[in-house]
Amino acid sequence: MKVVCLWHATEDEILYIKNAVPAGVEVVSPKGDYFSRFECTYSDVERHSMDADALIGWTLPKGIVEISNKLKVLSWLHSGVDDLTQMGVLALAKQRGFK
Numbered sequence: 001m002k003v004v005c006l007w008h009a010t011e012d013e014i015l016y017i018k019n020a021v022p023a024g025v026e027v028v029s030p031k032g033d034y035f036s037r038f039e040c041t042y043s044d045v046e047r048h049s050m051d052a053d054a055l056i057g058w059t060l061p062k063g064i065v066e067i068s069n070k071l072k073v074l075s076w077l078h079s080g081v082d083d084l085t086q087m088g089v090l091a092l093a094k095q096r097g098f099k
Contacts, residue, residue: 004048005029006057006064008037017056065089072098 002025003017009029017027030044042061049055049064054073060083065071074093076084084090 001053002026002028002048002051002070003054003056004045004052006040006045006055006059006061008032008034008040060084060087060089062087065092071096074098 001022003021005014005017005027007029008031009017014027014029018025021027028048030040030048032044034040034044039059040057040061042063045061045064046067049068051070052068053070054075055064055068055071056075056077058077060074060076065074065087074089081090
């Protein structure tokens with residue numbers, strides 16, 4: 001199983017998530033320069049998201065959900081889902097059956 005953090009997570013944040021999921025789950029986040037550590041771009045997470053089982057984030061780069069063919073869980077760290085509705089993510093979630 002693979003969890004992708006859609007922000008530039010610190011080592012402590014990654015460790016926190018690893019301690020909360022079953023042993024052996026891979027937890028990754030984008031590396032490198034950023035404008036805001038709580039956002040990422042499509043290119044930051046594209047290679048990780050293709051085989052991700054779960055995405056966690058405050059923002060969702062346009063197109064990431066569409067290429068995440070194994071996606072089972074989307075953890076949206078905001079209240080409200082207006083952005084997800086406008087992006088068509090909720091319709092895709094319903095179609096694919098992920099939570």
